[in-house]
Amino acid sequence: MTREAIKVFPSDGLRGEISVPGDKSISHRAVIMASIATGTSVISGFLEGEDNMRTVEAFRAMGVRMERPSPSELSIEGVGMHGLREPDDVLYAGNSGTTARLMAGLLAPQPFFSVITGDGSLRKRPMKRVVGPLSLMGASIAGRAGGEYLPIAINGNGLRGISYTTPVASAQLKSALLLAGLYAEGETVIEEPRRSRDHTERMLRLFGARLDSEGTRVTVRKTDELKARTVHIPGDISSAAFFIVGALVTPGSELVIKGVGLNPTRCGIIDILRKMGAAIDVLNATDDWEPSGDIRVRSSELRGVEIDGAELLPAIDEFPVLCVAASFARGSTTIRGAGELRVKESDRIAVMSEVLGNTGVETEELEDGIVIRGAGSGGRIEGGSVSSHGDHRIAMAMAVAGLWSRNGVEIEDPGCVDVSFPGFFDSLDRVASR
């Protein structure tokens, strides 16, 4: 994944129309559900990013056949809920927390042995939050540091449903338990402190599982069969967010991003940016199984705001680019209740504080958040050279920061953008006028 440093030069504005690749979270779930469904599912808009390919390869290793009938489609021959076979090697989740955690939930009840590992970043991320409740369901899982870190080894066996209150609002954790719950005797009830993204619930219903959700509680029952479906995946709002913020902070911008997923549990970035004064319109909204629409953005004078954990949750992956937006706002922005950001692909609080500092932005790191002092209306940031720390969202957020800097922003180790947005720099080049 090593690629030479890329420098993003200042722009006169982002203009025109663009689409972004399919949603990463939904793409993972589509592969998982289609693989254990009965029949052939066709998925359009599938994201061929590195994270999603880790999920694809894991299922191929367990005997699932997949083809690409056209460049934008993935066809998956489901093997049924009990048709996966023991992989003959370790399953490699790469950088993908979603692959590792959701697969742990799905593999715990399979009647075979499996091992999951990942790259250096993923091997530092907490797994006990998943391993703990799965063990309460009767799973037999061992891993480094008592199951806290990958690799984990799973001796698949029968599970029983439990009622479990999660210590953190995490869609990966909820989804792991829902997948295990499909196979567990009786009911599995999951209660979250706040409602995390609900793509798994929507996808399970689409494939015919029995599921109830009310507020922060979801209940799933043992399920005999999922049925293959034709699924269209909308563009990823987390990828669109880089273009939204780029257009907002670069004077002279007017950009339309087509076909973006607008699931309410994911749209926090739009609400937060509007609160900062952003001119964002949603056009052609559809209310499908996953809502979507076009997003029109015009450059706007942003103001600093206070953001708490509840507001941030539906924008959790947008923290890096939100910090960039705040760097151009009038006044200070304070983000709190964001402790989970310390255990993402990198420690995003520490890393954003460092890379913004490298480009002349004043920040203060808090234990569970950050304070950012903005450059003020129309003010540019200085620019400079930053490390991506191998984190795709840091690389893309800092690329956006370069668009309205005095000297440009150079990103070292930019290849990590392929994790969620292959072709990001070409897309940016296409809409950024100079």
Ligand code: S3P
């Ligand atoms: C994801 C859930 C979130 C998010 C991650 C994708 C998912 O992680 O940050 O990028 O697809 O379920 P957590 O569950 O750790 O909050």
